[in-house]
Amino acid sequence: MRIDKSKCAGCGQCIEFCTLGKIASRRRDPKNSRLYYEIDEDECVDCGVCLRAEICSSGALFMPDYEWPRTVRAAFSDPTVEHRETKVPGRGTEEIKTNEVTGRIKRGFVGISCEMGRPSVGARFYDIEKVAVALAQLGVEFESNNPCTRLMADPKTGVFKDEVRQEKVLSAIIEMLVPIEKMADVLVAIRRIAMEVDCVFCVDLISVLEKDNTIPTLSILKSLQWLVLPNGKMNTGLGRPLAKEA
Amino acid sequence: MSHTLHRRGTPENLKHDFPMHAMPARGINHEGAKPKLQEFLRIAHDHNPVNLGDVKLGNQFVTDYEELYEKLTISSTHAVLADESDLVELLKEVKAADLGMSLTISGLFDKLFECCAKADLQPHAVEHSLGVLGKIEKMPESEISQVTTMCGHGMVAQGLVRRLIRKVKQGELTATEAGIELAKPCRCGIFNPVRAAALIEEYCALFTISIR
Numbered sequence: 001m002r003i004d005k006s007k008c009a010g011c012g013q014c015i016e017f018c019t020l021g022k023i024a025s026r027r028r029d030p031k032n033s034r035l036y037y038e039i040d041e042d043e044c045v046d047c048g049v050c051l052r053a054e055i056c057s058s059g060a061l062f063m064p065d066y067e068w069p070r071t072v073r074a075a076f077s078d079p080t081v082e083h084r085e086t087k088v089p090g091r092g093t094e095e096i097k098t099n100e101v102t103g104r105i106k107r108g109f110v111g112i113s114c115e116m117g118r119p120s121v122g123a124r125f126y127d128i129e130k131v132a133v134a135l136a137q138l139g140v141e142f143e144s145n146n147p148c149t150r151l152m153a154d155p156k157t158g159v160f161k162d163e164v165r166q167e168k169v170l171s172a173i174i175e176m177l178v179p180i181e182k183m184a185d186v187l188v189a190i191r192r193i194a195m196e197v198d199c200v201f202c203v204d205l206i207s208v209l210e211k212d213n214t215i216p217t218l219s220i221l222k223s224l225q226w227l228v229l230p231n232g233k234m235n236t237g238l239g240r241p242l243a244k245e246a
Numbered sequence: 247m248s249h250t251l252h253r254r255g256t257p258e259n260l261k262h263d264f265p266m267h268a269m270p271a272r273g274i275n276h277e278g279a280k281p282k283l284q285e286f287l288r289i290a291h292d293h294n295p296v297n298l299g300d301v302k303l304g305n306q307f308v309t310d311y312e313e314l315y316e317k318l319t320i321s322s323t324h325a326v327l328a329d330e331s332d333l334v335e336l337l338k339e340v341k342a343a344d345l346g347m348s349l350t351i352s353g354l355f356d357k358l359f360e361c362c363a364k365a366d367l368q369p370h371a372v373e374h375s376l377g378v379l380g381k382i383e384k385m386p387e388s389e390i391s392q393v394t395t396m397c398g399h400g401m402v403a404q405g406l407v408r409r410l411i412r413k414v415k416q417g418e419l420t421a422t423e424a425g426i427e428l429a430k431p432c433r434c435g436i437f438n439p440v441r442a443a444a445l446i447e448e449y450c451a452l453f454t455i456s457i458r
Contacts, residue, residue: 016405017431021386049401049431079301079399079433095248097322098271098348100370111373113248119395120404121384170400173248187376194379203376204248213359215372229375231260233251234358237370238340239271239348 007060010035017050045170047077069163076169096206103243111206118171123199126165132158134193143175249398250352262328265436266351269322279320282345290325293336297326299435324435337365397432421447
């Protein structure tokens, strides 16, 4: 996103719509002493929220016609934009939402995701890569139909394409399938690598319920002394046709 | 993505918050899904939703119900309920309609299991938020995050929350109006404006403002 300084009235209304907080600075034009705002484009993730808010009465905000690899920013940050490069819409896959139909996560497996940059901080792909490489070393299988995986030069190593490493996005999801017996190792690795990144990330865990609604992963979380929050998400099992159990 | 998973809050302020997604599985049952999702939207509309939406069309505060219904896409249909008895009735009706669309609901797990049992549903899977790791000092303060995390895509700006607290404190808006303003940037319609209004009202007593 960019501000046309010749049109900017210097009111600063737009900065309150920045999903990352303060990435714009107030400047004074030395030629005419007019105040204007300037967006730090290297920090901006092109989410488009400020533009869609239609808060700028002077029409100074605009989205330049960016080229690859800059285009990954909007693709990962603005839910109204589809991934032109990867052809996969959204930030992740259908994950738990349709699992009773797709059967992607079967009993004996769990789905684990690291939502890099979420919430409200954003992440560079070089940080996303640190987490992906640490997990790849444990032999996890990254979800192939995920836009983040598609940007990896090699999904077996978790290494990303050179040209995207410096790009920053509001969030990008590293999504993987893990046998339940490996879950503790993966979570320990995630906890360790979290100390080496310069961003935040949310961690998700999908568990298929037993017939009596027992959650098979709770005892593992307890053994890791991992805090279990009282709220979360539930697939109600209403989708049809149901996937066949392996 | 796990859109509605990471809503931050207390058990007390999360107990009236049930965002949900109805959707087909791409490549399996997406053909002919539109009338089924329209029927889900109609059912949701009958059970006192505080928000409805479709990522491509917007939420109910930017696109009215009739237009949402007519133009509904087959990506994912969203609704937010604030009352557990409404949720039970919705689940019963969706089950009876046998739409075959997947339905995922977020909320306090004990409430979700209870509501599914009352509607005679056998849930399939759960997703836990294992929290936020990394440089958490870069995040906004926890009060602001309780509001901003109601949009999983992160479209509700922290500055907007502060702006609206200021406007409510100055008497320019009511907390209810501020809740609706906060819901608008969340295109999908999974933001809960009623919970946001209650939080804003609470924050008015906690936050100070400076008059320039």
